[in-house]
Ligand SMILES: N[C@@H](CCC(=O)N[C@@H](CSS)C(=O)NCC(=O)O)C(=O)O
């Protein structure tokens with residue numbers, strides 16, 4: 001079924017987003033990597049290597065993730081949830097590691113910061129921005145549940161996880177083999193470590209979020225790593241099994257969950273009025289306004 005959807009997209013979509021990889025020139029940047037960062041090189045059952053870096057933007061407490069097929073001759077790479085303020089740092093890292101950035105991917109229309117995907121496109125020709133079709137935002141590639149975003153021998157599978165916003169998706173790593181692998185889920189704001197995204201704006205719905213997390217994330221293997229878009233408590237990573245046991249909101253029954261979400265009493269993100277319109281065009285707001 002998933003394979004069918006991939007083939008379908010190849011034939012309908014002029015952009016070859018589910019081909020093995022795309023080519024884009026490597027740019028040179030000089031700024032140093034200063035923020036909190038984690039790095040792991042995963043070796044799967046085969047000889048392929050998934051390169052992984054976790055990067056942090058401290059003003060919005062946002063995580064950006066860099067993934068690449070390090071064994072592929074072209075080292076195709078992607079960034080999940082880049083932030084405009086840290087684009088130079090991220091591109092400098094891509095350059096240092098000799099990677100070819102192919103995709104700038106968003107989990108949803110963020111309300112608290114401007115995505116880096118627009119700025120990246122102006123700095124690295126050929127990079128394609130990605131967001132879900134359900135978000136109603138514009139991007140080079142609009143993805144739906146079941147789509148696979150291929151980079152070398154690896155891919156990210158798209159899972160629809162609405163509830164924080166209508167268009168939230170979770171991206172899950174895969175390599176198309178049956179070999180055990182350290183699977184990773186990039187959950188955006190749907191599932192945070194010991195928390196979850198708020199549901200009081202952008203078409204949010206507590207019922208929908210509860211259903212999304214339980215049906216699309218908690219059904220993944222328990223050892224799947226959870227990598228969220230934000231952390232406000234100092235956590236970096238969790239697992240499906242850990243959140244199923246200890247998440248203080250999503251371990252509750254649905255009625256209790258809804259009541260928790262109705263009583264969060266969070267103030268609106270400071271940047272919401274700037275961030276949402278900018279992210280609806282994947283960070284290309286300056287170009288859009290000049291073209292108008
Ligand atoms: N204070 C921050 C915004 C904090 C916030 O609302 N975070 C969102 C994710 S960004 S849309 C959220 O869902 N938080 C859930 C929670 O339980 O904290 C700012 O002003 O930007």
Ligand SMILES: [Fe+2]
Pocket residue numbers: 108109110111112164189197
């Ligand atoms: Fe958000």
